[in-house]
Amino acid sequence: MKKHWIIAAAFGMAVSLPALAQDKVKLVDVVELSGAGATAGTNWKNGIDLAVADINAKGGILGKQIEIVHYDTQTNPGNTRAAVQRAIDEGTYAVLGPVFSGPIGASMQIAQRAEIAQLVGGEAAGLTKQGNQYLFRTSLSQTAAMPKIAKYLKDTVKAGSVAVVWVNNDFGKGGRDAIIPELEKAGIKLAVDVATEQGQADFAADAIKVKNSNADAIFVYLNEEESARFLRAAKQQGITKPMVGETTLLGAKVIELAGDAANGVKGHVGLSIDAPIPAFQEFGKKFQAKYNYVSDHNGMKGYMAVYMVKWATEKQKKFDKKGVADTLRGATIKTSDEPGILIETTIEKNGDLDRESFLAEVKDGKQVITATLPKINP
């Protein structure tokens, strides 16, 4: 008899669940929580959790609370595809992630076929060149960032030749392929082209190669931990030429790991909690308070991704999956309309972004923003 009551209670709960679910909007984040992309993926996930907590505390999106689910991709294309498919089968309102370009390439057709917006953290230039109308970046692409760096190398550093050090993965190779033509256009000679491995521990040989090239400046495009190791090796080899990089080279993690060797490093930064924008700094404080470490650009990207979805939903005044992508495409999100976007952001028709970015330098173990660069199409 007791069994019958249990079954009846379970049935009752099952029937009432859809009613509860109606008060929520489900977002699935598909991200690298293990494997090679775990550092970036964890930052991205934490940024998303922070945004969801903020939005839910303020009443949710159009009165609905966000239910967030994270699926680990193990940084593997096959698993990423399964996770994105699962997200769509489970009725996600939009797909958030992944961060690495390879897994994005493996999964973007799934969201495209389902006509659901996918907001990704990848920076590889090729992603938005495939005509996918449902893919949106949360960071500047390498094609947007590299011309700014080439200009900086030519006008400010006044370099006639540059050594390029890059990590041989989709991120590093994409950056290397984007900077070299820009250097050529600027009339800067490529002194030496040094490929390094992801997870490489010893950079002494690479530092010697760079030193022997006698380049006027060094462009470093490595992941965080490798950047720190390279900077230490370069210091040991007595390299004194300007070190220039993009976002990762000047990140908090690199400064922490490289110590003194990071001082004097300069470069272009897409997103940084140290930028002279109060909303960025406010985000940085909230992130640090919640997770007890400093957010990198991936944390900010994850945070903004949720707000992009919120803005598009409130703009269309209803929950329409396809409408999210249609609304985002070609839109400019102003901080006055949606403070959570942190900085005015224009989303181009192909899913690329345009927004202000920054020049920075590491001084006394801290990233200092030295200039704010305007949008490409203000």
Place this chain on the structure above:
Amino acid sequence: MTAPATHSAAPAARRLSLPAFIDGTLLTLVAAAIILWFVPSGMGRYGTYVLSLWLVMSVAVMGLNLTLGYAGLKSLAQAAFMGIGAYATALLTSKLGLNWYASFAISGLLTFSVGLVLGFPALRVKAHYLAFVTLAFSTLIWLVLRNEQWLTGGVFGLSNIPRPSFFGLKLDGALAFHRFVVVVTFLLAVVLWWMIRSPWGRAFTALRENPIRAASLGIDTRMYTLLAFAIGSAYAGFAGALYAPLVEFIDPSPFSLSQSFFLLLMVVAGGAGYLLGPFIGALLGVVLPEWLRFAGSLYLIIFAGIVMLLLIACPQGMSGLLERGWNRLTGKTGGSR
């Protein structure tokens, strides 16, 4: 020497008055293929995709099971062979416009030939030393896949890999392609089942148990060592030829050395030397982590815990565990593989 793989099931089959060549393993394969044909109808695209991925990985594990489980040769290059098959199929179908069936055959031939060549070191070195040789080969293939961008797309990989059609019937949909994978996997499993029952299979097992005695019985150990490597590699090539159109995108990461270790784990956890072991091993490796997703960020820890407990409880893997249970039920003492 262990009893030959198939004979113990034969008396039972005769009792049921089935032809002598039919045994429990074959009946299981047929029943599983029928179930897998219909099962995804009620599943979403995700469930169907995971089932397909499981079968594709099973094919690669079947090959490694032949090399390691039957012939006792420790190879760490299975994922690299899978990569060769996947890239060959992707390039032939998407760049040269060749149909999938021809690409599948070429992928198998290519990996068979490379496997044959890699088998030569196995004639001179054994155990850990052989593992190191295959490890070096695996790294070499991964470097080629990653660095030869003009051919393989390098770190950016190859996208938009087409799915095959069957007599004009397009297999682009998740369910249609899954059924196609079921048929191909079934055929490959039946070929292996036949091979294991044949004198070849007995020769492979003899090679594993005692190579010197095998040689004294007149088995050409040199040829069978090479064949075990080559056929095992060809199965990895076939798995790659199915993987590329399944994911529709490939880059070097699924074919790295760590994936070869993962395939090795699937062979061991499923039960090395058991014909159905690869399916159970791939189920543990591919489907179990998906089932454990409800546990959130703890899912990989739980997965690792389950695998460790399993191997402590039964070093022969899941198949060994099932066999022990079956023997206890039926009061048998021997084992059938």
